[in-house]
Amino acid sequence: MGRNKAVGPDQIPVEAWRCLGDMGISLLTSLFNKIWTSAKMPEEWRLSEVIPIYKNKGDVQSCSNYRGIKLKELPWCMIFADDIALIARSTEELNSRLEKWREALEDNGLCVSREKNEYLRCDFDKQEIRQNGDEDIRIGERILDPKVSFRYVGSVIHKSGRIDEDVTHRIQAGWMRWRAASGVICDKRIPLKLKGKFYRVAIRPAMLYTSEYWPMTKAQASRVEVVEMRMLRWSSGKTLSDRIPTRVFRADLEVGTIISKLREGRFRWFDHVRRRDRIAPLKRAESIHVEGIRRWRRPMMRWEDRLAKDLIELGLSEDMTSDRKARRTRIRVED
Incomplete structure (x- = not known):
């Protein structure tokens, strides 16, 4: 109590x-x-x-x-009733689950909102979409509107599986935190080291939220790094026209690169997944095999592809997850 x-x-x-x-x-x-x-x-x-x-x-x-x-x-x-996410492989299966949920909730005095419910159809399987493309998703007699992307638990999920909108959303969240604290960050009377500590504690975590599973490309990483440097320059009262090297700002504010923190977060999540039991839902989801072949032309970056590149860059192997002390020493980066 x-x-x-x-x-x-x-x-x-x-x-x-x-x-x-x-x-x-x-x-x-x-x-x-x-x-x-x-x-x-x-x-x-x-x-x-x-x-x-x-x-x-x-x-x-x-x-x-x-x-x-x-x-x-x-x-x-x-x-109270909170959000519920339903996942199904076909339109028929999703309609059946929605109807069961509607009946169960209404039997217990709860009302399912028809206006706010929405669905997203992933276009991973073109054949499945062609087979069920004309079928509607409905709750009772109301047809739900399809969405290209939607926000769930702080993340933006796109039907194509790309993370561009999610990265943009986290950048905007970081700017909102920065503007809310601009009275402290832009105050010339406050020491630079204190500003850097405030940035590490209050602003950067907003941009790194849910970034552990991002299959981030170089272009997306560059966007995040540019935003961080702009925040650090304004915190120091400088601009690009002053032509001060990036390392000088980081040394004065005692702030490490956000790219290194992104990589550290990926390794922490990877170690967490590896230590789980085989019957754990997280471990079972990792071992799911998707039928079919990847599309022609250059495929999208996958999380496991991004992780493989990180392992090569740091000279690590997947077997190091058993030795937690050695692993933390290798992946730990300065704030």
């Missing part, structure tokens, strides 16, 4: 249950056992207060941009 939680209709705070100590635990245990054996919940617990909370996106006057949180009679329970 967490402290400072909102109370339900009974107006009993969580702190009251915590103050009861072992007696409160005994009372709750006895109550829950009776509910479990009788398979019947008290009617008072079905009462709730719905509190609308703004999602920080879209029109504030639109009710669809608010998430309803139900505060119930349960001593510590706060129940």
Whole structure:
């Protein structure tokens, strides 16, 4: 039970249950056992207060941009419905799953938003798209609108599998953090080393979020590096016309290259995947074999291709994941 939680209709705070100590635990245990054996919940617990909370996106006057949180009679329970992602190989399979979810949620008093649901069809398999291209994805009687890309858990997923939009999104997130802290970053009274530390802690992580799985090309890496250097120059009160070498800014601010941090993050994720058990979902997803052949002409950069190049550049091998101390020493880079 967490402290400072909102109370339900009974107006009993969580702190009251915590103050009861072992007696409160005994009372709750006895109550829950009776509910479990009788398979019947008290009617008072079905009462709730719905509190609308703004999602920080879209029109504030639109009710669809608010998430309803139900505060119930349960001593510590706060129940709400969050985003759900469904993945299927065919249109028929996805429609079947959507219908099952709709029925299950509506049977329990929840409503599936028809306006905000959307779907993305990956174009990895052209033959599958030609077979199911005319079929619609629908919830009930409403046909969903297809999307070229959509944002999920902080990442932008494109139907082609490319990461250009995701890289752009993370760069924009970094600029938003930089502008929010411009009063500190651009203040001439603050030492450069303190500015560099603030950049490493508050701004750079926003650009590196979810970058561990990026199959980054040289052009995309160059974009990220250019953005970082522009931020560092403005933090130092300099411009390109001053013709100061890049290494001077990094030495004054004590900031390493963002490309090295990107590579370090990829290695950390790679080691995490390698240490997992074979039955773990992450390990099973890595071993999935995609049927078919890669397209003619130059193929897209894959994450494993990017990782193979990193291993060659640092002179490492995949077997080094067993020795964590030696691995960390080799992949660790300065901030």
